[in-house]
Amino acid sequence: MQLMKISSIPDYRLPSVGQIDPKTWVGKRLKQFLVLAWTIIALSTVFQSLLFWESTDQMFWNRTFIFPSVIWIVGLLLIFLLVLPGYFLIQKFTGFQKLMFFVAHCVLYSALYIALIVSLYGLFLRTANWSWYIDTANTIASEGLHNVIKNYLFLISIIFAFEYFKRKENLIREKEQVEKELLKAKHLALKAKLQPHFLFNTLNSIVALIEENGKKAEDSLISLSDLLRYSMDITPKQLIPIAEELNLLQKYLKIEKNRYEEQLEVKWEHRDQKTSFQLPALILQPIVENCIKHGFKGINRVLTITIFVDYTLKKIKIANNGNVLPKAPTYGTGIEIVKQRLDYHFGENFNFRLEQQDQWVVYEIQLV
Incomplete structure (x- = not known):
């Protein structure tokens, strides 16, 4: 059975920065953005099918709606169970070791993605033909692996972007706080300097009156x-x-x-x-x-x-x-x-x- 190619997503690259806590407001926004991005990927698969396939038979239905639904479900599972946890775990490492873990993470993501796509799609089609599972997995691996990797890099780049802007925002906030504290300290120093000056001069006036x-x-x-x-x-x-x-x-x-x-x-x-x-x-x-x-x-x-x-x-x-x-x-x-x-x-x-x-x-x- 011939399968349509998985949508291609550009490879965005951003510098690695400080870690986002998934439990914070920023972490929740990151999850929401990842879900939205993956939903767009799944919908783009639907639009591609509607544009390039004119048949109205059962195969058209499967390619246009069932397969994108499988992509969406599997993608969300991997985002929450592998991509985010794995990313935060890898942040504990540095240098070449960190790079190797990212490569391993990408390989694991690609393997699980293909395996889950084929398995879940087969369940929807109610097929028990093992050769179909093997052939379908080989087809995706040979024709769509580069798109799977691009999707992975796209998700990782979103996390990079969120962390970059989070760190930038934190640095700006910390700088403003430091400036406020410095101004406060300066004001207190001026106040401490002014009070003795004022007190000394005024007491001189009062002493002259006594x-x-x-x-x-x-x-x-x-x-x-x-x-x-x-x-x-x-x-x-x-x-x-x-x-x-x-x-x-x-x-x-x-x-x-x-x-x-x-x-x-x-x-x-x-x-x-x-x-x-x-x-x-x-x-x-x-x-x-x-x-x-x-x-x-x-x-x-x-x-x-x-x-x-x-x-x-x-x-x-x-x-x-x-x-x-x-x-x-x-x-x-x-x-x-x-x-x-x-x-x-x-x-x-x-x-x-x-x-x-x-x-x-x-x-x-x-x-x-």
């Missing part, structure tokens, strides 16, 4: 404790509304106003308060601290600090009319930490400027 005005010193300590309590609760990813940030800034300015009294004047200007945006907590305090620290140098008049917030443009402008900037201004520790924190949260989506505008030293932050 002998002059005990009540103001007490009020300043309360404001400082509120700020420290808040700063210790900050998490690396935390952003707060601009209104909350300005409230914290007012607590800090209360400390400085208690110290400098009438020598320090603070003006506020708000535009389009109907909208809002978020900033890292206590990001503005080092800027105002810098305005006071450097603004009072070399002047014998009132220091004015203006704080302008444009809620729509997400812009904050803090200016002081104190000591002018040098020709080549440099950032101190506090301002450098401000820039690094903005970079941590917003990447390239922010602008930071420090410049002299007439008699004003201007710090500007704008989120993009």
